[in-house]
Amino acid sequence: MRRSRAQRAALISAGMAMVLAVAACSDPTQNEDTSGSGDDGASSGSEDTTLNAYLYQPPAANWSPMAPASGPDGVVMNLIYDSLLGVDPDYKLYPRLAADLPEISEDGLTITYTLQEGLTWSDGEPFTAEDVVFTYNLMADPDTGSTASGRFADVVGGPEVAAGTADTVTGFTAPDDTTFQIQLSKPNIGLVGLTGNIWIVPQHVLADVPVDEMDTAEFFTQSPNVGMGPYIFQEYATDQYVHLVKNPSFREGEVDIDEIYLRPVTSDVATAQLGTGEMDLVQIAAPDLETVEAMDGIEVGSGPGAGYIRTSVNELKPYLQDPRLRQAMLYAVDRQQLIDEALGGNATPVNASFMNDAMPDDLETYDYDPDKARELLAEMNWDPNQVVQLSWIAGQRDRDTAATILESQLNEVGIKLELNQVQPGQLTDMMNNQSYDMTLYGGGNYATEPFAVFAINACSTHFPAGGNLSYWCNEEFDQLMLEANATVDEAARYDLYQQAARIENAEVPMIYLYNPDTIWAHTDALKGFVPNGDFTNPFWNVQEWTLER
Structure with a gap:
């Protein structure tokens, strides 16, 4: 039985309330030393490294790719999920879960992705092209709560799913475990750029969730969740922090920084905490640039926005x-x-x-x-x-x-x-x-x-x-x-x-x-950070970062 949108919204709120109720009220990073430094301040390999980063608004804490776009939630999802393609600081597409950029047939009607081999989800289950087919079907179906279904109007079977006359998009197929194909009714070259960065979700976890209940599924608020990203969501303490720990199964191998705390504070507070050492990575307002540049041990970088x-x-x-x-x-x-x-x-x-x-x-x-x-x-x-x-x-x-x-x-x-x-x-x-x-x-x-x-x-x-x-x-x-x-x-x-x-x-x-321009400032102990003009994606290469206290 299909619920009304109001009923489904109420269930989302209830689900988030359950998550927030179990989150710690106190901030664990304020009660113990997680800096990864010994008494002399030198790096200690025996202790975890913890990065504290600015989050420009509190998230809704519903990590669903089908939910309406939300910048702060997108920051989190960029860490816990992965996508076929990413966007680098030059706003060029580059392969992530895909082994390379997709091939487009000469007639423009077939888009073929070849996936990296041997990848696993954070719970150890194998990742295959069927996960991609499953996710793209969710995104093409407005009954899942997806706001992106219109993007697939030129995919064979896409309009039928959007209209509710079909359950799956016939134009999404997986010829084998490492191949995902999109068949178009007419050429749509922009589809790659508009949909290649969809966050992929696990079929083995969500396959039994009814389509019209997908936007209220407990999976999108639970902890720990299952993803392909470099980090795993642990908890959200309301208006205090989002806590994530590294994913040992991440495709790039070992992620160096063990934990990340995303802290939703005002830009003024974030800038002040950068100066006191309480914050490691901050997006700063342009009027604060001169002040930040005068701080000891702080590096500044910027990138042009995409909008x-x-x-x-x-x-x-x-x-x-x-x-x-x-x-x-x-x-x-x-x-x-x-x-x-x-x-x-x-x-x-x-x-x-x-x-x-x-x-x-x-x-x-x-x-x-x-x-x-x-x-x-x-x-x-x-x-x-x-x-x-x-x-x-x-x-x-x-x-x-x-x-x-x-x-x-x-x-x-x-x-x-x-x-x-x-x-x-x-x-x-x-x-x-x-x-x-x-x-x-x-x-x-x-x-x-x-x-x-x-x-x-x-x-x-x-x-x-x-x-x-x-x-x-x-x-x-x-x-x-x-x-x-x-x-x-x-x-x-x-x-x-x-x-x-x-x-x-x-x-x-x-x-x-x-x-x-989007301006970033970070402690000089953070190595490998490359500033991105997209303020919702500072962690695009987080697997390459180290924190050397």
Whole structure:
């Protein structure tokens, strides 16, 4: 019998409550020496090594790949699960559980992964391609709670599972223990980049769980859990820490650091604890960079983000539909001043959603030019008494500063911008009833796979069907994106993406602001850390780290 979504949500809460109830109320790392150092401070091989790392928000503590995306929970899942492919700091795909990048047939209809041989789950059971087939079927079925089922619309049998008329996707097969194949009804080259990083879960543990109860399965909240990642979840002490221990069966062999404590504290507290030695790895805010660089025994590194900060402009409002208005807004804002003031220069102005090879070099850069902004407004007979409201969730220093600069500089050219700080629930309500004018937000990964831009710009992805919060629609743009995604030849595919980028850049469906760098600071005792611009994946190469106290 299928439960309602409300019933299933209640069961999730109950399951998490059980986990949190058994978690220790005190912090064990504060009661015993787990630093791996002897009395003289030298490294001691007889004691465990423990890494304390910053977690930017408390997690929901439901480690389900099918659950709606949650950044802090994703950090944990990157440690306890593994995927066919990963994304490196250059936002390039690289093999993890797969032995190499997948092969794509000449007609673009078959994607073949060859898996590494001899791998085992953390409980010692063998890992096979059937685990991958099982997991991808869960992700393609909305009855599991998966929010990613739409990604498999071009997989043979995918639409039938999404519609509830079939139980499994016929296009997912395992010809043998180390081969996983995806059969497509039409070419979809972007599918590799959009689904290759799905966290794989164990069929031998979950096979008997009814599909429509998968999102409430105890497995996703229990301790210890079973995974393929370098660490095993042990406990979550509410709002204090997530405790993980190394997985002796991890595919890369011995993991060096024995334990990790992820600590959800504010960035100010994390930075202070970095200075006192209570924290080993922290993502720091740009305004704190000078302070951290002055600390003894601390190393700093950074990487560019894969997404960007922007404001969506609701084109359902008649007074916001003219692209000249949005162009004027871009010319009116001194984005370099914003970057310098809010981020200490640690960001790059953005002029389209596309990145890397999909970004042409002939885009309009919309350099600060308030006279050009006024000229465009006069040309379209803009009403200077028309109020435009910018809604955003306050609390992040760079975004708060961005809002005040937007208010000042747009008002200066004759656009009466009114700021509206809201709570998350309020913003969700405004999105659902389409009542907002503009909303300030950020995120996304558009660096690894250019087709990800489709979800925030296409005519068919207007919210809530997708991430298009501007309700922009350009059929030529959509056609180019779909053609690119079906083109096997890489050079031809990226030429089509660049054509789409020029259309987006000209019509300005959103006010592009900046791509922030993610700044990391860590004790110099931590070796092997490579900074990643994706703040949800600092542990991408954790198996290569050592902690030398």
